[in-house]
Amino acid sequence: MNNYLNIDHVSITFPTDNGPLNVLKDVDLKVNQGEFISLIGHSGCGKSTVLNIVAGLLNATEGGVILEEKEVTEPGPDRAVVFQNHSLMPWLTVYDNVRLAVDQVFKKKKSKEERHRWTLHNLELVHMSHALDRKPGEISGGMKQRVGIARALAMEPKVLLMDEPFGALDSLTRTHMQDSLMEIQGRLNNTVIMITHDVDEAVLLSDRIIMMTNGPSATIGEVLDIDLPKPRNRLALAENPTYNHYRAEVVRFLHDRHHQPEYEEAEAVEPAENSENVVEALPLAASDSSRRGLKTVTPMPSTDRHSSDDKHLLTEEAS
């Protein structure tokens, strides 16, 4: 179905101590059912703000979001969000974290036994059946992220919203998570909007990549259709000229046309959400960007042969 999700001419202005700050201006995007969309753009341009508006956590100042002909005005189980820091309840087991969401969404529609089986099924999807009774503190970052994804999928949302879901993971775990997500999305045909800083991840997973201009007043700069057959295989694609063409297009957009604005250099260092993994995964070069106050990213996970300059494009280029 066309125009399943309509982000309709959205602008948002925040009041700040220095006066109103227009963060997004006229962001207009129609998403089809089952489509996988990536949002990519420099740090601070407004990607999370777009996602939060779709989630109903923020209200647009102008325009709005329509999902299946209904205006989004508040958060709801039809739009599940996976955050980068996997927000699980630390006092609940893996099973209970997912079961809680299942109970909330399906209390009236499924029996107790069905909810139990549905919880197990979704944890099986992300290969977490072996750790049902463990608490978040007893499992790794990648496992926590898988539970977060299971919880989101178990809600059977119309739209799955993911804000840098693998950003804090080491490159091997990240690769596995990308493969699992591709496989699950291929099977369930979920509609997904994912924010990423990772060019390879965006090209590998997406049907379309939405490239945002720098803020303030950020908007959609270019849209790239990724016309590669699915299921996709990262190793085969590494040698594929079409894949490399798409990749180069995104790099060109970020590097040539939308340089990181200078004011970002003055921003304070953001503490890493999941420092255990980030610190471990940071390449030596990234410590420079930390010193300059730029946000750090983990190394590109998938096609390691692209490990040259553009790997750290989103952090390094303001130098």
Ligand SMILES: Nc1ncnc2c1ncn2[C@@H]1O[C@H](COP(=O)(O)OP(=O)(O)OP(=O)(O)O)[C@@H](O)[C@H]1O
């Ligand atoms: N509630 C708010 N009040 C004021 N300013 C805000 C608010 N929320 C976000 N902003 C500003 O809006 C801009 C965009 O923020 P946002 O978090 O959407 O960026 P982003 O593209 O997700 O960045 P990153 O890649 O670093 O996560 C930033 O300048 C931020 O400071």
Ligand SMILES: [Mg+2]
């Ligand atoms: Mg963000």
